[in-house]
Amino acid sequence: MNTVRVEEAIGMVLAHDLTKIVPGEFKGAAYKKGHVIRQEDIQELKSMGKNHINILELPIGMIHENEAAMKIANAAVGSGIFLKGPSEGKVELKAKHRGLLKVDVAALNQINEIEELVIATIHTNTLVEEGQSLAAARIIPLVIKEEKILQVEEIGKSYGKGIITVHELRPMKIGLIITGTEVYEGRIKDGFAPVMKEKIKHYGCSLLDIQYCPDDRKIIEDNIYTMIEMGADIVLACGGMSVDADDVTPQAIRNASEHVVSYGIPILPGNMLMLAYKGSAAIIGIPGAVMFLKNTSLDILLPRILAGEKLTRKDVTAYCHGGLCWSCKACTYPMCPYGK
Structure with missing residues (x-):
C-alpha cells in the first residue's frame, strides 16, 4: 500500500473503502476498495476531505478486476454486441440490435474451466432485442494473475469470429x-x-x-x-x-x-x-x-x-432436451427453458 496525492492517483486502485458523511442524510462507502480513480473523482474526493489516499500497488504480473473483466469480455465478444462497464468489477455484453444469440458453448466452458474468473450467458439460439443483456464477465478476487487472462485471450483467438455473437434476422x-x-x-x-x-x-x-x-x-x-x-x-x-x-x-x-x-x-x-x-x-x-x-x-x-x-x-x-413447454399462465418466452 502506498499514499499519494489525489491528483496523482488517476488510474490507480483504492486500497480500502472511502467513507462519505453528509450529516443527517448519508454515511457510507462513496468509493469501494478496488475502485480505479478517474479524473472526475478528484473534486468529489477533495470535497470529502481526501487530499491524499492509500493506493493498492499491484504486484508485477497481476491485473486488477476491472481490467481483467474487460479483457475477458473482449476475448469473447463477436459481431452484434457492445460492452458496458466495467462497473464494480463486472463487464456486461449487450445486443447492438435485434437478432439471434449464438454462443459457442464449448469455448464458453473452456474459459470457465480457468480458475478465479467467470463469464456467464443466457442460452444460445435465444431471440434477443436491442440493448438486452446477454452475458457478464468478471474475476472472483480483486486481482488475478495475468497469465490466466492471457489463456482466455488465446481461447478467444482460436475461435475466430467471436464466442458470443448476435446474428441479425434477414427480412425474408x-x-x-x-x-x-x-x-x-x-x-x-x-x-x-x-x-x-x-x-x-x-x-x-x-x-x-x-x-x-x-x-x-x-x-x-x-x-x-x-x-x-x-x-x-x-x-x-x-x-x-x-x-x-x-x-x-x-x-x-x-x-x-x-x-x-x-x-x-x-x-x-x-x-x-x-x-x-x-x-x-x-x-x-x-x-x-x-x-x-x-x-x-x-x-x-x-x-x-x-x-x-x-x-x-x-x-x-x-x-x-428442453423442447417441452410448461404452458405457464404468464408466458415469458423466450426468457424461459422452452426450446433451450
Whole structure:
C-alpha cells in the first residue's frame, strides 16, 4: 500500500473503502476498495476531505478486476454486441440490435474451466432485442494473475469470429399456403392467415403471396413450386399435417422438396411440424397448434432460419432436451427453458 496525492492517483486502485458523511442524510462507502480513480473523482474526493489516499500497488504480473473483466469480455465478444462497464468489477455484453444469440458453448466452458474468473450467458439460439443483456464477465478476487487472462485471450483467438455473437434476422420473403377443403370451399373461416400474417410481421419479413388449396396433394405441391419460382425464401404450408386420411400436406412437401429434414420434431406444442428444403428455400409444414398458441415449434426454428442457418436433423432432434413447454399462465418466452 502506498499514499499519494489525489491528483496523482488517476488510474490507480483504492486500497480500502472511502467513507462519505453528509450529516443527517448519508454515511457510507462513496468509493469501494478496488475502485480505479478517474479524473472526475478528484473534486468529489477533495470535497470529502481526501487530499491524499492509500493506493493498492499491484504486484508485477497481476491485473486488477476491472481490467481483467474487460479483457475477458473482449476475448469473447463477436459481431452484434457492445460492452458496458466495467462497473464494480463486472463487464456486461449487450445486443447492438435485434437478432439471434449464438454462443459457442464449448469455448464458453473452456474459459470457465480457468480458475478465479467467470463469464456467464443466457442460452444460445435465444431471440434477443436491442440493448438486452446477454452475458457478464468478471474475476472472483480483486486481482488475478495475468497469465490466466492471457489463456482466455488465446481461447478467444482460436475461435475466430467471436464466442458470443448476435446474428441479425434477414427480412425474408414468405409464401403462405393455407390448406383444407373446408376452408377452400368457404365452409369454415380460415384461422391460419391472421395469425401467420402477424407472425411474419413480428419477425420482420414480408408476405410474398397467399394461396388457398383444397386437400389435394398435387395442387398443394404445385403451389409450393409456384411460391419458390416467385422468389419465396420460405414457404409456409399451413394445415393438413396430421395422420388423418385427408391430410396430404406432408406428402406434397416431400414431393416438392429436394431434402426433408424432419417430419415431426421433439418440441411440444407443435411437434407435427415438418421442415424441408428445395435449394436454399425452406418449406415448413405448419401444424394447427400455431393457430391457437402464441409460441410453438415454429417460433423456435424460424428465428434460426431467418438468421441464415440451414438446419439439419441433428439441429432439430437436439430439442428433445428442453423442447417441452410448461404452458405457464404468464408466458415469458423466450426468457424461459422452452426450446433451450
